[in-house]
Amino acid sequence: MAERVLMKGNEALAEAAIQAGCRNFFGYPITPQTELAAYMAKRMPKIGGTYLQAESEVAAINMVLGAASTGVRVMTSSSSPGISLKTEGISYMAGSDLPALIINVQRGGPGLGGIQPSQADYWQATRAPGHGDLHVLVFAPSSVQEMVDLVSHAYDTADKYRMPAMILADGMLGQMMEPVVIGQEEEKELPEKEWAANGHEFKRDHNIINSLYLQAQDLERLVKERFERYEVIKQNEAMCENYMVDDAEYVIVSYGATSRICKAAVREAREQGIKAGLIRPITLWPFPTEDIIKSIPNAKKYLCVEMSMGQMIDDVKLALNGARECDFFGHTGGIIPTPEEVLSEIKKMAGGEK
Amino acid sequence: MVVFEKPKALTDAQTHYCPGCTHGIIHRLVAECMDELSLEGKAVGVAPVGCSVMAYDYFGCDMIQAPHGRAPAVATGVKRAKPDAFVFTYQGDGDLAAIGTAETVHAATRGENITIIFVNNAIYGMTGGQMAPTSLPNQITQTTPYGRDVNTAGYPIRVCEMLSTLDGVAYAERVAVDCVKNVNKAKKAIKKAFQTQIDKKGLSIIEVVSSCPTNWGLSPNDALQWLRDNMLPYYPLGVYKDKTGEEVK
Ligand SMILES: Cc1ncc(C[n+]2csc(CCOP(=O)(O)OP(=O)(O)O)c2C)c(N)n1
Ligand code: SF4
Numbered sequence: 001m002a003e004r005v006l007m008k009g010n011e012a013l014a015e016a017a018i019q020a021g022c023r024n025f026f027g028y029p030i031t032p033q034t035e036l037a038a039y040m041a042k043r044m045p046k047i048g049g050t051y052l053q054a055e056s057e058v059a060a061i062n063m064v065l066g067a068a069s070t071g072v073r074v075m076t077s078s079s080s081p082g083i084s085l086k087t088e089g090i091s092y093m094a095g096s097d098l099p100a101l102i103i104n105v106q107r108g109g110p111g112l113g114g115i116q117p118s119q120a121d122y123w124q125a126t127r128a129p130g131h132g133d134l135h136v137l138v139f140a141p142s143s144v145q146e147m148v149d150l151v152s153h154a155y156d157t158a159d160k161y162r163m164p165a166m167i168l169a170d171g172m173l174g175q176m177m178e179p180v181v182i183g184q185e186e187e188k189e190l191p192e193k194e195w196a197a198n199g200h201e202f203k204r205d206h207n208i209i210n211s212l213y214l215q216a217q218d219l220e221r222l223v224k225e226r227f228e229r230y231e232v233i234k235q236n237e238a239m240c241e242n243y244m245v246d247d248a249e250y251v252i253v254s255y256g257a258t259s260r261i262c263k264a265a266v267r268e269a270r271e272q273g274i275k276a277g278l279i280r281p282i283t284l285w286p287f288p289t290e291d292i293i294k295s296i297p298n299a300k301k302y303l304c305v306e307m308s309m310g311q312m313i314d315d316v317k318l319a320l321n322g323a324r325e326c327d328f329f330g331h332t333g334g335i336i337p338t339p340e341e342v343l344s345e346i347k348k349m350a351g352g353e354k
Numbered sequence: 355m356v357v358f359e360k361p362k363a364l365t366d367a368q369t370h371y372c373p374g375c376t377h378g379i380i381h382r383l384v385a386e387c388m389d390e391l392s393l394e395g396k397a398v399g400v401a402p403v404g405c406s407v408m409a410y411d412y413f414g415c416d417m418i419q420a421p422h423g424r425a426p427a428v429a430t431g432v433k434r435a436k437p438d439a440f441v442f443t444y445q446g447d448g449d450l451a452a453i454g455t456a457e458t459v460h461a462a463t464r465g466e467n468i469t470i471i472f473v474n475n476a477i478y479g480m481t482g483g484q485m486a487p488t489s490l491p492n493q494i495t496q497t498t499p500y501g502r503d504v505n506t507a508g509y510p511i512r513v514c515e516m517l518s519t520l521d522g523v524a525y526a527e528r529v530a531v532d533c534v535k536n537v538n539k540a541k542k543a544i545k546k547a548f549q550t551q552i553d554k555k556g557l558s559i560i561e562v563v564s565s566c567p568t569n570w571g572l573s574p575n576d577a578l579q580w581l582r583d584n585m586l587p588y589y590p591l592g593v594y595k596d597k598t599g600e601e602v603k
Contacts (some may be wrong), residue, residue, distance in 0.1 A: 004388070004390065017476060022433050023435075024431070024434060026431065030490075031461075033384075050434040050435070052434060054428070054460070054520035055426070055456050055457070055460035058424065058427075058456075058457075059427040059456065059457050059460065060427075062420065062421060062424035062427035062428050062431065062457070063427050063428070063430050063431035063434070064431060065389075065418075065420070065421075065424075065427075065428050065431060066400070066418065066420075066427065066428035066429060066430060066431025066433075066435070067397075067431035067434060068431070069418045069431070069432060070398070070431075070432055070435045070436045070439070072435045072436075073433065074431070075580065082475055083469075088421055088424075089421065089424070092420075092421050142533070181448075186525040196416075196417050197398050197416035197417060197432075198398065198416065198436050198439060199394060199396035199397060199398060199415070199416060199436070199439050199440075199575070200393040200394075200415065200416055202394075202395050204416055205457065206365075206413075206414050206415045206416050206417065208410045208411070208416070208417045208418075208419070209416075209417070209418040210410055210417075210419040212407060212419055337448065
């Protein structure tokens with residue numbers, strides 16, 4: 001089925017997971033990820049997979065933990081308030097070195113917030129996706145096709161490093177319809193997971209999936225080992241799109257749906273003779289720090305644009321390390337910045353330099 | 355002639371349970387049943403948070419340590435991903451009937467084909483003796499120092515009775531491990547529950563009325579007497595649900 005089809009972002013995420021070998025989905029209804037679960041409910045029974053509507057997000061993520069423990073590819077999807085409930089399970093999975101894919105189709109917060117698109121869970125995804133010293137891989141697609149491509153990449157990377165991965169989308173991407181090509185419908189050869197708890201059949205020692213280490217030294221050794229793995233990931237797995245950045249004097253940093261608006265604004269600014277560029281992180285953790293650093297010599301100023309009060313800007317500033325100033329422009333959930341607004345921010349920056 | 359051996363499904367690890375604690379007996383019964391039904395090789399056990407958290411070191415089968423109360427959800431994930439695996443949880447009363455009530459009730463109502471070994475010792479053992487959802491009226495615990503006042507702390511939950519109302523539950527029995535006769539009955543019950551899963555009948559749960567001499571502040575023997583005098587009247591032993599004779603739908 002490698003043909004071009006028109007699909008909603010949420011449905012494309014689901015189909016891409018199936019193509020990547022996922023046969024187990026556990027979720028709990030929430031807007032705006034609804035279509036993803038509905039798609040899974042329709043497809044899974046037809047292909048011998050599991051779609052299970054859990055009693056809560058807490059239960060769903062723990063079902064994910066159980067399925068992941070057996071070594072299979074598994075997915076759950078939710079939106080912001082539901083992800084808060086999943087953080088317990090995410091922490092246990094990180095502490096037990098379990099790969100799995102978690103989708104957050106972000107909506108406005110805090111609290112019940114709103115049901116419209118938002119990017120206000122950046123901190124949660126990259127700073128505290130659960131208690132304890134841990135990270136999860138965080139991918140931020142900006143088109144339906146990229147959502148599809150990142151699903152299988154996220155599974156592969158999660159398997160490779162034995163850790164949970166998250167796709168941080170938003171209501172706009174989830175609801176948007178775009179043409180996509182989804183890979184071949186063939187059984188994917190998945191890597192052997194010799195650590196899995198799936199019945200030892202007396203052919204090996206018993207496997208234990210666990211995050212408890214009562215001896216402080218044992219715990220520290222394991223957490224440190226995990227952080228060494230995180231360092232390798234930072235070196236090798238950061239992804240970023242640089243658009244007209246080479247000679248850019250005014251650099252916008254933006255991700256996800258918002259970055260598309262920024263791209264339009266950058267194009268318009270270039271037409272008007274302003275040397276603008278866009279750095280679009282595709283991985284939020286690891287953050288593409290090097291791409292920011294590389295852009296510094298020509299840059300005069302940075303602008304971070306997000307659908308939040310400014311969260312990713314922390315990582316941009318850490319990367320800049322005081323070398324340049326970085327402004328912020330954004331709206332909270334449901335108010336999508338317009339290209340005109342962003343352009344006017346760019347002009348303000350450019351004007352301010354003269 | 356060997357008269358008494360360690361079950362094969364127990365590892366050689368030394369358990370950390372207090373002297374006189376009945377967790378050890380229950381571990382043994384679970385392991386014996388696994389041996390007798392040849393289940394160890396395809397078993398995945400789920401350990402709770404509670405005194406038995408380290409059951410993952412004691413059972414020889416593959417093990418998963420679940421977050422507090424979530425064992426039935428974890429077991430659901432295992433069973434759905436690997437329907438041929440034999441899946442059991444081992445949980446205390448705080449784990450199963452307080453923080454994990456939703457996970458328990460919903461695994462039960464879905465009729466997940468798993469077995470729950472539920473250790474009811476009327477107290478939070480691991481955290482040092484706080485009130486459990488199964489602590490008895492007037493029972494003195496660290497957090498009910500004047501006795502459990504049902505007007506403010508509510509009533510104990512009778513888990514087998516509650517779960518037996520759910521169609522997904524195929525087998526529910528309450529047993530005790532206070533004397534040889536009851537221990538033998540407990541073993542039969544656990545084996546029956548395991549067989550229920552093998553026959554794909556739905557969820558099976560064995561509630562084991564158990565003792566916690568340490569946090570009850572009693573000697574092992576006095577604890578067993580307290581169990582008989584106080585727990586058994588409130589938690590009558592017996593079979594609460596048995597659909598094992600029915601056809602699998
Ligand atoms: C989310 C969470 N809350 C609280 C705790 C602390 N805690 C550990 S064990 C336990 C109670 C266990 O009691 P029970 O389930 O009755 O088992 P027992 O120790 O008596 O065998 C609690 C509250 C925890 N580990 N995790
Ligand atoms: S605290 Fe109680 S339940 Fe825990 S091991 Fe000791 S006696 Fe057993």
